[in-house]
Amino acid sequence: MILAQVEGSIVATKKNEKMTGSKFLLVRPLYVDSPASKEFKKGSSTLVAVDQLGAGEGELVLIVQGSSARNGVKDKEQPVDAVVVGIVDTIDIARNVIYKAH
Amino acid sequence: MILAQVEGSIVATKKNEKMTGSKFLLVRPLYVDSPASKEFKKGSSTLVAVDQLGAGEGELVLIVQGSSARNGVKDKEQPVDAVVVGIVDTIDIARNVIYKAH
């Protein structure tokens, strides 16, 4: 999985029929630059993920990609390759909390 | 999924027999550079995606990749790894509409 931050949302009326009702989020991958770092580095590219957990803009999420994404939605027949599987509460590095959700 | 823009089309007469009738689009991945950005950054590489939604040149689409692409076509036995699953109407970032289809 990767860490990502929710930045926006996408509407696509004309879509594959199995995707009816899906909520598409625009998310940005986040990295921790070095073990000593206490900040995230924002990726320079964005990804579109399906969300069923109600993640809101600004929240940090765990994104599963590839075929396993289909295990993260209700209908495994959906053509999805990126899904939110968790909303992050805390991230610890070397026993320091580097992130804590508000 | 990724955002991409349709740029062209490809004809391949000699192809895997399961691909008969498939429409191949040349698409370019699009990214949003930073959360403050209101413009897309065009990827420097192109991808070939199968389309069953009738996406036209210039339109923004959602592309599913990998094994899940097979769930986006009628025949799951097709050897496809990139398929158009939605035609984008609007993209919002921080409550600003940064893209709206004409």
Place this chain on the structure above:
Amino acid sequence: MILAQVEGSIVATKKNEKMTGSKFLLVRPLYVDSPASKEFKKGSSTLVAVDQLGAGEGELVLIVQGSSARNGVKDKEQPVDAVVVGIVDTIDIARNVIYKAH
């Protein structure tokens, strides 16, 4: 799928038994640099793909990758992750033919 050009071939006598008889091509991914471009940009890395269509050196092909590659060969039990699924005749961008096979 990606566009690629056939550059060479590989022989491996000692191989997984399910691969007996497979023809391995060395292929180079090709990209279209910008929508205004009429030329291909050659990738700086190469890939090895199985071919069952008889693609020859210099030809442009469509390569399917990942698990879907197994749908592009006769025996789905083969451990393949890149297969030629089409030999390209023409590529159009914005109604201009940027490539036409000889």
Place this chain on the structure above:
Amino acid sequence: MILAQVEGSIVATKKNEKMTGSKFLLVRPLYVDSPASKEFKKGSSTLVAVDQLGAGEGELVLIVQGSSARNGVKDKEQPVDAVVVGIVDTIDIARNVIYKAH
């Protein structure tokens, strides 16, 4: 698989129900820069992997990615794409031990 070093952990209370009880590690991919090198190069990005082997911070692990990650957890229905499948004891290059766990 890739080599990676465990750097931290992540807590996500609100998560996909199939992920209940999963332990999420923040791991950093490691590379060996050149065959002559005896040091690891740390990747500049991080990954989130599920662990069932009890890997601790600082340890070097083998991470399996993609659909095969589901074979590395007890419940194959879990939406996971990166799992710890081994804790590294030694790494040899050209008969030199370049890493040995304490």
Place this chain on the structure above:
Amino acid sequence: MILAQVEGSIVATKKNEKMTGSKFLLVRPLYVDSPASKEFKKGSSTLVAVDQLGAGEGELVLIVQGSSARNGVKDKEQPVDAVVVGIVDTIDIARNVIYKAH
């Protein structure tokens, strides 16, 4: 598949139980830089692949990645994503033999 060179080996005593007896090789991806090149370019990162063909250090191998790697080992339930499927004898580009195993 990709070309890679075997550089070393990895021992992990504590591992997923399905991996018992697996031999892990440290391999480096190799590319051919340009069609005119007769040399390989060594990738700057390394990968860990399971080997069942007896590949030795210095040999060039074909590596299959992703879910298809499971078709390259005896037990398809193994959590593997990179497996040696061939040991390269010769590589030809434009009818020139650029590599021949000793």
